[in-house]
Amino acid sequence: MSRTSDLTDGQWARIQPLLPSSDGRRVRPFRDDRRGVEGIIYRYRSRIAWRDVPAEFGLWQTI
Template sequence: MTDSQWALIGPLLPSNQGRRGHPFRDDRRVVDGIIYRFRAGVAWRDLPRGEFGPWQTIWKRHRRYAGDGTWDRVLQALLSQADTAGLVDWDVSVDATIARAHQHATNTRRPDQPTGGVLESQESQLR
């Protein structure tokens, strides 16, 4: 992550002030580890320890930030800043001429299937 990117993200992350327990380590290193993990598509355990530290630390911080809404607030703040600067184009074009679904995604029967389902056969047994 570049210094300019960190300057935008760093202040949006929670601080150690008023937090009990072990203080957070280098936030930038942990966020770099989270970004690397998603960019490379590796498992948490496969993160390079020498570069990012213990994978458990990175996983716990990501889980905490996802659970308490930190990532949502960071995204919202960055989108707001980019929109204010005119860097976001909100025009969306959707082509809906083809919408494919798996054959089992429908609620229809094939012609060779009987009309009574499992529930109907159970109801007839109860009568």
């Protein structure tokens, strides 16, 4: 696994149906859920502050 990829495709397939869906929304669809979930996992594994999460996971305020 790389630094920014903690979930396997099988694990993601189990988690994805549990997340909110943007289907049927008239406004902008949700962003990439996997990147946000992996950002949360990275933050808790490395025990860093939210502001120190690497930029490849997106803005720290939106993870």
